[in-house]
Amino acid sequence: MEDRIKKEITNWLGVVxxxxxxxxxxxxxxPRDFYTNLPVELLPADTETNDMKIPTLQQILTPPAQALIPxxxxxxxxNGAEVYATGRTNLFYQHDKKWIDHFNRVYRNRYDRxxxxxxxxxxxxxxxxSDEERSDELAALALGTxxxxxxxxxxxxxxx
Amino acid sequence: MDMGGGYEEKEFTLxxxxxxxxxxxxxxxxxxxxxxxxxxxxxFGQEGIRxxxxxxxxxxxxxxxxxxxxxxxxxxxxxxDEDARKVTAANHVDLLAKAKxxxxxxxxxxxxxxxxxxxxxxxIEGGFHLVIGGSPCQDFSFQGNLNGGPRAGLEGxxxxxxxxFFRVLSLVERMNARIKGFPKxxxxxxxxxxxxxxxxxxx
Numbered sequence: 001m002e003d004r005i006k007k008e009i010t011n012w013l014g015v016v017x018x019x020x021x022x023x024x025x026x027x028x029x030x031p032r033d034f035y036t037n038l039p040v041e042l043l044p045a046d047t048e049t050n051d052m053k054i055p056t057l058q059q060i061l062t063p064p065a066q067a068l069i070p071x072x073x074x075x076x077x078x079n080g081a082e083v084y085a086t087g088r089t090n091l092f093y094q095h096d097k098k099w100i101d102h103f104n105r106v107y108r109n110r111y112d113r114x115x116x117x118x119x120x121x122x123x124x125x126x127x128x129x130s131d132e133e134r135s136d137e138l139a140a141l142a143l144g145t146x147x148x149x150x151x152x153x154x155x156x157x158x159x160x
Numbered sequence: 161m162d163m164g165g166g167y168e169e170k171e172f173t174l175x176x177x178x179x180x181x182x183x184x185x186x187x188x189x190x191x192x193x194x195x196x197x198x199x200x201x202x203x204f205g206q207e208g209i210r211x212x213x214x215x216x217x218x219x220x221x222x223x224x225x226x227x228x229x230x231x232x233x234x235x236x237x238x239x240x241d242e243d244a245r246k247v248t249a250a251n252h253v254d255l256l257a258k259a260k261x262x263x264x265x266x267x268x269x270x271x272x273x274x275x276x277x278x279x280x281x282x283x284i285e286g287g288f289h290l291v292i293g294g295s296p297c298q299d300f301s302f303q304g305n306l307n308g309g310p311r312a313g314l315e316g317x318x319x320x321x322x323x324x325f326f327r328v329l330s331l332v333e334r335m336n337a338r339i340k341g342f343p344k345x346x347x348x349x350x351x352x353x354x355x356x357x358x359x360x361x362x363x
Contacts, residue, residue: 005300005314012326013349022350026220032294035349055223 009035027055029071207283208233212332212345214267214293214325215239218247221292222261234282238264238293267324275335287336289343291329294350295321325349 010016017033208231213221216237225232232255239245245263255261262281264270279285299319313319329347336342
């Protein structure tokens with residue numbers, strides 16, 4: 001983020017940012033700048049010494065969704081698709097090509113530079129889906145039943 | 161003080177200082193690892209905490225507040241995404257049933273008259289103890305640069321929403337000031353990190 005933007009926010013809020021990992025407070029694990037009028041001394045320093053109860057990914061999912069990891073690096077909600085979070089790899093699938101195109105367009109730069117993310121073709125998406133149907137293990141990762149998925153409240157979870 | 165760019169730095173008020181001093185004093189009395197416990201949170205009054213969450217998403221903040229065993233008097237979730245609002249509603253039916261969870265679809269809809277209506281919602285007539293939010297920051301970082309052009313920054317359609325946080329916070333500060341005995345709001349604004357870290361897809 002440009003210094004100009006930081007200064008602008010500081011000017012308006014009257015405080016300088018404090019960089020903390022969001023996992024100290026939330027189900028997301030990622031560094032963020034926090035602007036707050038709470039004294040910095042009140043903020044937890046790290047997860048080792050922080051014994052506050054912190055929300056996990058599971059706690060923000062709507063049952064019967066199952067979280068495989070305690071924290072996700074990026075949590076996105078939108079309609080018509082789910083992204084699965086696994087401990088081994090980044091695995092996601094979508095319902096239709098329109099969504100894939102949208103996802104690829106929005107996140108192309110991120111994927112190209114990423115360590116593990118990449119665009120999935122429709123064929124790959126379908127393979128993931130069929131693999132899931134065959135595999136008990138993968139099936140256990142499912143966020144919900146098909147009926148449940150048809151409801152609007154769905155999740156995209158991208159994580160390692 | 162001019163911090164460059166022609167912007168004037170805001171001065172801390174006595175009220176802000178006293179509020180911070182209150183929290184520091186309480187924190188010093190406690191074990192550091194047990195910060196922000198119930199004792200500290202008596203700051204929020206007997207009726208419970210009143211929260212205004214902007215760009216709230218699926219309201220993980222509300223999960224955190226519940227985990228602190230904080231009593232919630234009013235939680236106003238402002239989120240444009242309908243699916244996210246549905247997730248929040250599904251996860252917090254208890255508050256929804258008591259009309260303690262209120263949704264505002266668009267931050268642009270929040271004005272003095274809407275806040276005046278919210279002031280009368282909940283067990284007590286009051287302002288907001290806590291204003292939290294993290295406006296869309298794609299224009300500050302990589303997504304604003306998809307086509308190789310300059311980032312839209314604060315002038316982008318999404319980037320300029322940060323001013324909505326400032327605007328609403330200012331409205332809440334004025335609203336709280338008009339309510340006798342109600343503290344100045346605590347705010348937390350969260351935003352993405354520096355450019356050098358944007359290559360990390362996990363960030």
